[in-house]
Amino acid sequence: MKLARLASITLALMLATPAVAQQVQRREIGAQIFENVPEAPQAVRDSLARYQNARSALFADWLKDGSMLIRTRFGATNQLHRVGAPGGDRSQLTFYADPVADAHVVPKSGQFVFTKDTGGDEWFQLFLSDGKGTDVQLTEPGTRNLGVVFTPDGKTAIWTVSRKGDADSDIVAVDLANPGARRTLHEGQGSLETLDVSPDGKTVLVGRYLSIAESKRYLLDIATGKLTEITSGEKANYSGGVFLADGKRVMLLSDRDTDALHLAEMNLATRKEVAVSPAQVWDVEAFDVSKDGRLVAYAVNEDGYSVVHVLDMKTRRALVQPKLPVAVLSGLKFSANGSKLAIGLSTPKSAGDVWAWDTKAGKLTRWTTSELGGLDAAKLVEPKLVRFNSFDGLSIPAFVYKPAAATGKLPVIIDIHGGPESQSRPGFNPTHQQMVNELGAAVIVPNVRGSTGYGKVYVGLDNAAKREDSVKDIGALLDWVKTQPDLDASRVVVYGQSYGGYMVLAAMTHYSDRLAGGIERYGISNWVSFLNNTEAYRRDLRRAEYGDERVPEMLAVFDKISPLNNVAKITRPMLIMQGLNDPRVPASESRQVVDALRAKGIAVGYVQFKDEGHGFTRKPNNDARREAETVFLQGLFGK
Secondary structure: OHHHHHHHHHHHHHOOOOOOOOOOOEEEEOOEEEEOOOOOOHHHHHHHHHHHOOOOOEEEEEOOOOOEEEEEEOOOOEEEEEEOOOOOOEEEOOOOOOOEEEEEEOOOOOOEEEEEOOOOOOOOEEEEEOOOOOEEEOOOOOEEEEEEEEOOOOOEEEEEEEEOOOOOEEEEEEEOOOOOOEEEEEEOOOEEEEEEEOOOOOEEEEEEEEEOOEEEEEEEEOOOOOEEEOOOOOOOOEEEEEEOOOOOEEEEEEOOOOOOOEEEEEEOOOOOEEEOOOOOOOOEEEEEEOOOOOEEEEEEEEOOEEEEEEEEOOOOEEOOOOOOOOEEEEEEEEOOOOOEEEEEEEEOOEEEEEEEEEOOOOEEEEOOOOOOOOOOHHHOOOOEEEEEEOOOOOEEEEEEEOOOOOOOOEEEEEEEOOOOOOOOOOOOOHHHHHHHHOOOOEEEEEOOOOOOOOOHHHHOOOOHHHHHHHHHHHHHHHHHHHHOOOEEEEEEEEEEEOHHHHHHHHHHHHHHHHOOEEEEEOOOOOHHHHHHHOOHHHHHHHHHHHOOOOOHHHHHHHHHHOHHHHHHHOOOOEEEEEEOOOOOOOHHHHHHHHHHHHHOOOOEEEEEEOOOEOEOOOHHHHHHHHHHHHHHHHHHHOO
16 A cells, blocks of 8 residues: 555656756666666566567578577567477577677578677677587777677687777677787778678678768788778669679669669679669569579568568579568578578567578478467557648658557657668557557658658758757647647647657657657767767768767757757656766766756656666666656656
8 A cells, every 4th residue: 555655656756847956866776777767567477478478580580400590589688599390399598687789690500690699788709609508708808899700711800899989890700719818900990891792702792881871892812801892873772692602792772863762783893783673663682692692582672661572693684472461571591502582570460480482492480479468459559640641741751559448549659760771660569559559549650751651751850950850840740740630639749769869858758738748768869978978880871960069050050959958848748768878978978968957846757777778778778668667657747
């Protein structure tokens, strides 16, 4: 009874009318800290459990024996598992407190290399594993290591390494038979990534990311360390890249001379690009080429949904295509002999799973069937794709989830994605489903200007001084909500993480009188402090997107639009969450806006996880944050 009374008092404090600086009621449970956040009633926990217990299977790679390496969660975090055959058991191979982020199989070997950080700090380390419990660290502690590739004989691993306080990446290599003897192949400039090694084992295909609108490709001579650019002319964006079987060509994604990314083949002698995929308005989002170069598979992102195509490279004709569910792609890779194509997918009604398509028989076989944690798939909601016009007439796409049998006007949650170089897509999202089915809310998921997936013109519409044009898109969405007979414009909450967290804070400063409240996780509250404090390996890349605070004109814009400088305009309650180890948006960004809101008497709850970084990867923490969100939303919606 006392606990229920405390929860009621604390919730009332969170939702109180701004008046005076707040007292702080603090709870600390292990690595979890709650300030002015009530403990969730058991009924909320029980209801959430079904949604939080759903798990997925994410394809990592094909093992030498033809089995699959996947990532899935049996405990608190994603770990690596082996699946021996379609429908086979998931045999766990790694057992760490921290999640395994990625894995790649060493050619001609039963070994694989996986990636793992500590507490979400993103200082990723690489480990060589035999899959039998013996893991050897390949990397230097305190460094950030990404993009491991292998020479075709499987003897050498090559990757990029970054060090604290340094914005440049180096390229290093190690003989896997002597994993302690790393050597530097090239001391790089900027953000580099290793993409592939040539069939003769002498050259590495290297990418350099400059911004969402510009990247480059290079060849690295392993023997000499010389880096030679193979892309030139007007700036273009490239994604991925692999050598073809003859070693004289590479295949990559390019938007050169087009608005959308397409699949292109580049002749390394002439540097000419030839389109492989047909011209279209949608981006090609992923591709893979069989080792013999005979087949290429690629996926097109058609308004958020993935469509997979397979081509015979000799005839340049499409094969009989895999008949897949309408879904969002999470993996695409040929087996070593090209006989099978792994395809990872998720749908609004099914968690991520993996299929294999037999390239000769044209047969599609499901390898994994992930549990929905007690949810009834038939009761899950498919979103509807809508478009609304913004302040300047630009058409903005959004996915709308609504309860199947709703009566009366629905409260609304607007979920704004991060990035902004990202895209909200209609894959499996248990949070959206819980909001719809348990809170009775409509969930609107917009892809405001600056989102990827709609071409390079669209993605550039919020750059630098145009930053708040994307915030105006949310204002236009609020106008659209008001015109919908089944939506309650008086009960609208904005919700988002990372850059989406900034969008929540910005929307709260512009539209507090039209909002019931806001929930944001690890959002940017002050552009100048963010750019000064984000990790060095990201800083110049973020300046290319957001603007450079060292330029007086841009500094003036940042001073004007930073939510921290406009806190007085926020009049509605907020819930803010943060991982202490976040290298992208440091914890100081959340702390300073929480303190500023409280100083002005704005009701705000704060949750911090000491063992998380940019995003919450541990199930207990995600359970806790969803409980806090649900109680907060119930209070706002009068549930």
